[in-house]
Amino acid sequence: MTTANPQNTEQATVQLAHGSGGSMMQSLIRDIFVQAFGNIQLEDAASISLAGSGANRADTQISLSTDSYVVQPLFFPGGDIGRIAVCGTVNDVATSGAQPVCLSVSFILEEGLPLADLKRIVASMANTAKEAGVTIVTGDTKVVGKGQADGIFINTTGVGQLPAGRTPLLARAILAGDLILLSGSLGDHGMCIMSQREELSFAADLSTDAAPLNHMIADVLAAAPDTRCFRDPTRGGLASTLNELADAAKVRMTIEERSVPVKPAVQGACEMLGYDVFQVANEGKMVAIVPHEQVEAALAAMKASPYGKDATIIGKIEPLSDEEKCEHSLLNQENFKVQLRNAFGATRVMDTLVGEQLPRIC
Amino acid sequence: MTTANPQNTEQATVQLAHGSGGSMMQSLIRDIFVQAFGNIQLEDAASISLAGSGANRADTQISLSTDSYVVQPLFFPGGDIGRIAVCGTVNDVATSGAQPVCLSVSFILEEGLPLADLKRIVASMANTAKEAGVTIVTGDTKVVGKGQADGIFINTTGVGQLPAGRTPLLARAILAGDLILLSGSLGDHGMCIMSQREELSFAADLSTDAAPLNHMIADVLAAAPDTRCFRDPTRGGLASTLNELADAAKVRMTIEERSVPVKPAVQGACEMLGYDVFQVANEGKMVAIVPHEQVEAALAAMKASPYGKDATIIGKIEPLSDEEKCEHSLLNQENFKVQLRNAFGATRVMDTLVGEQLPRIC
Numbered sequence: 001m002t003t004a005n006p007q008n009t010e011q012a013t014v015q016l017a018h019g020s021g022g023s024m025m026q027s028l029i030r031d032i033f034v035q036a037f038g039n040i041q042l043e044d045a046a047s048i049s050l051a052g053s054g055a056n057r058a059d060t061q062i063s064l065s066t067d068s069y070v071v072q073p074l075f076f077p078g079g080d081i082g083r084i085a086v087c088g089t090v091n092d093v094a095t096s097g098a099q100p101v102c103l104s105v106s107f108i109l110e111e112g113l114p115l116a117d118l119k120r121i122v123a124s125m126a127n128t129a130k131e132a133g134v135t136i137v138t139g140d141t142k143v144v145g146k147g148q149a150d151g152i153f154i155n156t157t158g159v160g161q162l163p164a165g166r167t168p169l170l171a172r173a174i175l176a177g178d179l180i181l182l183s184g185s186l187g188d189h190g191m192c193i194m195s196q197r198e199e200l201s202f203a204a205d206l207s208t209d210a211a212p213l214n215h216m217i218a219d220v221l222a223a224a225p226d227t228r229c230f231r232d233p234t235r236g237g238l239a240s241t242l243n244e245l246a247d248a249a250k251v252r253m254t255i256e257e258r259s260v261p262v263k264p265a266v267q268g269a270c271e272m273l274g275y276d277v278f279q280v281a282n283e284g285k286m287v288a289i290v291p292h293e294q295v296e297a298a299l300a301a302m303k304a305s306p307y308g309k310d311a312t313i314i315g316k317i318e319p320l321s322d323e324e325k326c327e328h329s330l331l332n333q334e335n336f337k338v339q340l341r342n343a344f345g346a347t348r349v350m351d352t353l354v355g356e357q358l359p360r361i362c
Numbered sequence: 363m364t365t366a367n368p369q370n371t372e373q374a375t376v377q378l379a380h381g382s383g384g385s386m387m388q389s390l391i392r393d394i395f396v397q398a399f400g401n402i403q404l405e406d407a408a409s410i411s412l413a414g415s416g417a418n419r420a421d422t423q424i425s426l427s428t429d430s431y432v433v434q435p436l437f438f439p440g441g442d443i444g445r446i447a448v449c450g451t452v453n454d455v456a457t458s459g460a461q462p463v464c465l466s467v468s469f470i471l472e473e474g475l476p477l478a479d480l481k482r483i484v485a486s487m488a489n490t491a492k493e494a495g496v497t498i499v500t501g502d503t504k505v506v507g508k509g510q511a512d513g514i515f516i517n518t519t520g521v522g523q524l525p526a527g528r529t530p531l532l533a534r535a536i537l538a539g540d541l542i543l544l545s546g547s548l549g550d551h552g553m554c555i556m557s558q559r560e561e562l563s564f565a566a567d568l569s570t571d572a573a574p575l576n577h578m579i580a581d582v583l584a585a586a587p588d589t590r591c592f593r594d595p596t597r598g599g600l601a602s603t604l605n606e607l608a609d610a611a612k613v614r615m616t617i618e619e620r621s622v623p624v625k626p627a628v629q630g631a632c633e634m635l636g637y638d639v640f641q642v643a644n645e646g647k648m649v650a651i652v653p654h655e656q657v658e659a660a661l662a663a664m665k666a667s668p669y670g671k672d673a674t675i676i677g678k679i680e681p682l683s684d685e686e687k688c689e690h691s692l693l694n695q696e697n698f699k700v701q702l703r704n705a706f707g708a709t710r711v712m713d714t715l716v717g718e719q720l721p722r723i724c
Binding site: 020141161 | 371372373374375376377378379380381382387391394395398399400401402403407408410413414420422424426427429430431432463464466467468469470471472473474475476477478480481484485487491497498499500501502503504505506507509510511512515517518521523605659674721722
């Protein structure tokens with residue numbers, strides 16, 4: 001697998017790896033989207049300030065997040081594309097510290113999709129929106145011919161409102177000494193999908209973790225108001241999420257491997273199929289970076305949530321050496337920002353996913 | 363072509379006509395989406411009130427609109443899928459009376475799409491956003507395998523803010539006696555696309571009208587503050603737009619055929635290919651319903667815009683008879699709500715598009 005920039009030739013084309021949440025997607029974003037859309041924000045949700053009017057009226061801070069969902073198969077144990085489409089966007093909006101308020105939904109339907117499947121997906125979206133406490137307020141439907149899409153693609157875009165006085169949570173607020181919390185076991189969603197595709201015999205033990213985590217985030221913020229930021233480890237898994245955070249905050253992280261919960265069936269599927277569980281997508285897990293003095297309160301709040309009962313502290317933020325702080329040095333040491341320490345104290349690099357791992361996982 | 367409800371059987375599947383903006387799409391929306399998403403709003407943009415906090419703080423009213431764009435071909439005279447994706451959503455947000463503020467953008471890319479095409483589309487989106495005065499603040503990219511999509515699909519979702527003191531413009535505000543304005547010629551976008559697909563010899567004379575109309579709408583509202591509502595006649599054309607408005611407001615409309623501008627090349631293409639220009643999609647035109655006493659001011663404001671110099675008054679809102687006001691009667695007379703009067707004074711029904719006319723027009 002190559003890390004060369006394949007977008008720098010005239011004949012270059014989009015590859016599956018451009019959508020996998022790893023380093024190729026990052027360079028596509030940097031080289032094409034950031035360059036054209038100068039004001040695009042690279043957090044999971046963008047923060048926008050709407051001007052108040054008249055005297056005594058403060059600005060209103062909103063958060064906006066969008067995702068298109070192309071997961072295949074459409075239905076799987078514990079969920080379906082509709083549940084993922086609501087959870088993923090609700091969670092992204094919530095990571096900014098905003099309370100998700102409403103969603104738009106846009107369908108691209110392939111001619112020939114059974115209407116019964118569409119109804120089942122739409123019902124699942126309605127139920128999940130209710131679970132999250134958000135309203136689906138507007139929508140759009142497009143139809144393309146047979147063979148021009150694959151069943152159904154769904155875009156959801158979410159709007160959240162920041163409570164008065166809260167500034168948006170940003171990765172760059174992370175400080176050395178902060179602790180890293182994970183709300184539960186890794187790899188459930190990704191290995192559930194892969195086991196369906198590969199028709200694994202133990203697929204029955206694997207189920208998506210897809211869940212709306214906005215209420216859990218609100219509870220953590222109430223208990224630990226100085227929480228630096230949240231991030232849901234979806235495409236590219238925990239490894240890509242932590243590397244993105246480390247890049248943004250210019251810090252080093254150490255993760256204790258034995259502290260990271262992984263279910264036996266997930267571990268088994270990863271070994272059988274050759275996946276690194278740290279690079280596998282999750283749809284119902286949240287990473288929180290919390291200052292040391294508030295970590296117990298944050299952990300207790302997570303554990304009190306039905307979606308966070310297996311929450312643990314998985315690692316901490318390390319200070320950079322003076323040498324590492326030098327920008328030139330940073331550029332050459334991108335691979336050293338997140339370390340994984342095993343039970344025997346040995347460390348290895350937890351690297352961002354490079355190529356394609358699990359296409360169409362969400 | 364049948365008007366029977368094909369979604370009412372277990373074996374029913376999605377058909378191209380479900381996406382064409384006509385009556386089959388309306389029944390899909392009614393039977394599936396409205397039923398599941400009880401709070402979905404059927405205007406082009408949804409209006410959401412965000413609660414103010416503290417004393418003296420008013421609610422902030424935002425508008426939210428989403429569309430996925432699947433137009434084929436990706437590039438055509440006067441525009442491309444990127445320009446359409448920005449204009450369409452900006453225009454939908456603006457129809458509510460809101461000032462569009464920002465957009466999210468989400469790409470579904472097919473493996474093998476030339477990156478040069480993606481760059482060209484992204485540059486076009488950036489330029490069009492600048493023309494409209496909106497910021498693209500957040501995005502998402504998914505990649506699907508070769509043959510699982512068709513080049514590129516783009517979702518844009520727009521957020522607008524309503525000026526303080528303005529309530530969202532709604533179709534039900536339309537009253538008998540109001541006049542109907544159209545900002546320019548009909549059918550340019552739809553026949554441009556069809557001429558590309560059919561490789562017509564006179565294709566050179568056809569160009570999309572795609573344009574961001576938010577500034578024109580703001581100017582009309584400043585000049586004619588009691589304007590009832592705006593609507594852009596996209597999929598399904600002017601006929602579907604007017605029928606939707608008439609349904610929502612429970613009014614009858616009469617359109618003067620000779621007042622509706624149609625370019626000769628568009629008229630020729632419609633005749634050659636067998637399309638009704640009133641059912642053909644537009645991407646840079648706006649319908650405004652204006653009270654009689656403000657119509658001259660509204661028309662002057664439209665004509666002063668570079669996108670509205672051919673604006674005209676095309677018809678008026680008629681009162682319903684007492685019989686028509688009876689709900690039972692209305693249900694049976696759906697086809698009689700918009701009348702087209704020709705130069706000789708004869709009238710015919712301007713009907714909503716029923717089946718599929720121009721798939722993947724936007």
